[in-house]
Amino acid sequence: MPPSFMPPRQVKIGDAAAFAGSTPRAIRHYHEIGLLPEPERGGDGRRRYGYEDMIRLLWIRKMADAGIALDDIRDAFTTGTAAAGADGEDGIAGILERLEDTLAQQEAEVRRQRAAVRRMRTEGSRMGLLSDLVTERLKGLPEGSLRQADLDTLLVTERIFSPLGAAVQATRFVALATNPALREASDRVDDAEEALDDSVAVDDPRVAQVAAERHAFENALEAFIEESGLAAGDDAFFDAWDAAHPATAEDDLACSRREPGSLSVFEAVGKMPYDFSPARLRCLELTAELTAQAVRSTA
Structure with a gap:
């Protein structure tokens, strides 16, 4: 350093930002949220930053780079390290x-x-987006042999x-993929159900017939x-x-140990649209009744 060089006693916001690796905009934001006290302005109306300001700005940058939120940094400066013991909640x-968590x-x-x-690259883009539990089953x-409609249903x-x-x-889809006869029968029943559109009355004999076909197919598949x-x-x-989702006292059959943020079965069913005609809905009801009768007869 030349003998004649004299470091500035104060610097403008641009120089302060450049030295700290920040931006003038960020520094102004620190002032707005009370993280960095706003220094006095010079005769030209501009802020001037001294040594203590720069020290605080450097610590702010270090803490922010470590991932600590600005509000927490402000609280830390307000509380002070002396008041923050090893067990301190607010220091x-x-x-x-909290940051480590x-x-x-x-x-x-x-x-x-x-x-x-990795699953997407290994199993294919669509199947890989399903959970690892599902993709493991389909390996x-x-x-x-696995159709897009199958993946849609699993989703x-x-x-x-x-x-x-x-x-x-x-x-179910593994069975259909490995048994061509069952897949063909499944397609026939699916087509018959789709044919029960709005032009078909609820009491049309075809509704009960398709329900019987669906019931017979499900028995064969099972x-x-x-x-x-x-x-x-x-x-x-x-x-x-069960190992990944241990049961708790609050769990019941309705929630099935749902993952955080998921909907209940009732909520999810009520929000998922299906363009089913009244005849097709009646077909589903009749199929369920046939299944219930079969269960009772074998009980």
Whole structure:
């Protein structure tokens, strides 16, 4: 440093921002929220920053870069490190503890996102977006045997009944993918149900006929799943789900240990639109009645 050089006693906001690695806009925001006291202005009406201002600004930048929220930084300066013991809730120690918890949650979310991306690359973009519980159930299927409509159904089931419900339902699509005769029968029943449009009356004989066909098909599908041993894998999915979602005293059958932020079954069903005609809805009711009668007869 040349002997004649004299450092400035105060600097303008632009120089202060450049030195601290910040911006004038950010510094003005610090003033607005009470994080950095606003210094006196010079004769030209501009702020002038001295040594203590710069020290505080540098600490603010260090803390902000560490991920500490500006409000917490302000509280830390207000409380003071001397008043913040190791067990302090409102001091530096408490702030850092909360920050560490937040970062841990963020790390878990990043891991979840990376796992989803890996599944998308391995299993295909659509199937990979389903939960790992579901994609694990669908592994090994012949290429092209899983239809887009199957994935759509699993996506909706995940939302309403959780990934566990979708994983169990995936057994159905595994059976259809590995049994061409069942797939063909499924297509026939699906087409018959779709034909029950608004032009068909609720008491039309075709409604009861299709309901009987659906009931017979579901029985055949269930029998194949049992005989082929596909249902045996469902226990493993229940065990994996229970391990990841331990039951609590507040849990009941209605909530099925939903994940945070999810809807109840009742809420989800009421918000998911289906363009079903009255005849098709009646067909669903008749199918349910046939299933209930069969259960009673075997009880």
